[in-house]
Amino acid sequence: MLVAGIMTGTSVDAIDIATCDIESKGDRHTVSLRSFTSSPFLGDLRDLILRCLAGTATLQEMSDLPFELARGYAASLADHCSANDVHPELVAVHGQTIWHHPPVSTWQAGSGPALSALINLPVVSDFRSADLAVGGQGAPLVPIYDHAVYANDTINRVALNIGGMANMTVLVAGAPLDTLMAFDCGPGNVWMDHAARVTYGKSYDTNGSIARAGRVLRPMLAEMMSMPYFSMDPPKSTGRELFTTQELQRLVTKYSHPSSPLEDVLTTVTELTAWSIVDHVQRYAPSCQEVIVSGGGSQNTYLIERIAELSRESGSAWTISVDPLWAEKEAMAFAYLGWRSLHGLPGNVPSVTGAQRPVVLGTIARA
Numbered sequence: 001m002l003v004a005g006i007m008t009g010t011s012v013d014a015i016d017i018a019t020c021d022i023e024s025k026g027d028r029h030t031v032s033l034r035s036f037t038s039s040p041f042l043g044d045l046r047d048l049i050l051r052c053l054a055g056t057a058t059l060q061e062m063s064d065l066p067f068e069l070a071r072g073y074a075a076s077l078a079d080h081c082s083a084n085d086v087h088p089e090l091v092a093v094h095g096q097t098i099w100h101h102p103p104v105s106t107w108q109a110g111s112g113p114a115l116s117a118l119i120n121l122p123v124v125s126d127f128r129s130a131d132l133a134v135g136g137q138g139a140p141l142v143p144i145y146d147h148a149v150y151a152n153d154t155i156n157r158v159a160l161n162i163g164g165m166a167n168m169t170v171l172v173a174g175a176p177l178d179t180l181m182a183f184d185c186g187p188g189n190v191w192m193d194h195a196a197r198v199t200y201g202k203s204y205d206t207n208g209s210i211a212r213a214g215r216v217l218r219p220m221l222a223e224m225m226s227m228p229y230f231s232m233d234p235p236k237s238t239g240r241e242l243f244t245t246q247e248l249q250r251l252v253t254k255y256s257h258p259s260s261p262l263e264d265v266l267t268t269v270t271e272l273t274a275w276s277i278v279d280h281v282q283r284y285a286p287s288c289q290e291v292i293v294s295g296g297g298s299q300n301t302y303l304i305e306r307i308a309e310l311s312r313e314s315g316s317a318w319t320i321s322v323d324p325l326w327a328e329k330e331a332m333a334f335a336y337l338g339w340r341s342l343h344g345l346p347g348n349v350p351s352v353t354g355a356q357r358p359v360v361l362g363t364i365a366r367a
């Protein structure tokens, strides 16, 4: 079955679309990429999302958002399908996370019924609610895909995704799905992007070249490292609600003096991301041999170098490599999750999210 996955992550950088051929051979599933595009939000959509995220949107704008997203997704998908000559039979859409507040609520905006009506295809959406309702974090959901695609019988792996937030799936060699561990370890690009914006007016620090030029502000790093989220045990998941731009701004005002070089802030925030990743691998994947990294943060060469150096300094023996499908992975994972839902298969992993039981995720609109 050809399934399209549509992903818009916490970075709010692009609408990612992947179509995948998904096949079932007994209880083994294969997911192979057919086409992928990453396209910008058109018109005012990105600004509308940012106003909703900042809490400055009006009620009318909040109401408009799921519909504007559905229109944006529909337009991007139409372009994708004609440019690549693909004809998916099912669409899975993650939606745009506006608020993630486990165990109470989580909101991925984007109307599945509206999208389904616009494109005339069945659409699976709202993947996180059911897991949350049975006591889970509603996140991470990619681990069931990581297990199907990256688990190995002899090599202990970690699948690391550095998007707006950074999350990892611990894939112990040969371990069954129901023993899987995965969690968000903290911010990925979200604070680095904010620092790049306020200091250099750039949307991100390309290849980490600004951070590479600066020095770590040790007292600022120490205060960030002491945030309680980092020392919590899984299950845990986080988002922009905790790692807010206001909190970063407060830290910058407190620790960076007008005389200190601008790039030091970026170096410090990049160091925090690298530290939290290495720290979580050591704590929860001590026998790890191989970290496979995906997400836009995998393109930040300075960040990846700092991860490798910190792990060497701590005496760890794992290697880190960039996934050839670093950009495609999350959209592919949601295509797979949508396919599972259509077939009545659960998509959450209770050992990961903390849910009481496996549940079929999402809601299916068949306009």
Ligand SMILES: Nc1ncnc2c1ncn2[C@@H]1O[C@H](COP(=O)(O)OP(=O)(O)O)[C@@H](O)[C@H]1O
Binding pocket: 008, 009, 010, 011, 012, 013, 014, 162, 163, 164, 165, 189, 193, 203, 204, 205, 206, 207, 208, 294, 295, 296, 297, 299, 300, 301, 330
């Ligand atoms: N060449 C690059 N150098 C540094 N960072 C990059 C590069 N390319 C992408 N990024 C980072 O990746 C982010 C997008 O990552 P992505 O995986 O799409 O996150 P999300 O899932 O949150 O949308 C950008 O905001 C940027 O921070």
Ligand SMILES: [Mg+2]
Binding pocket: 008, 009, 011, 012, 013, 014, 016
């Ligand atoms: Mg993105």
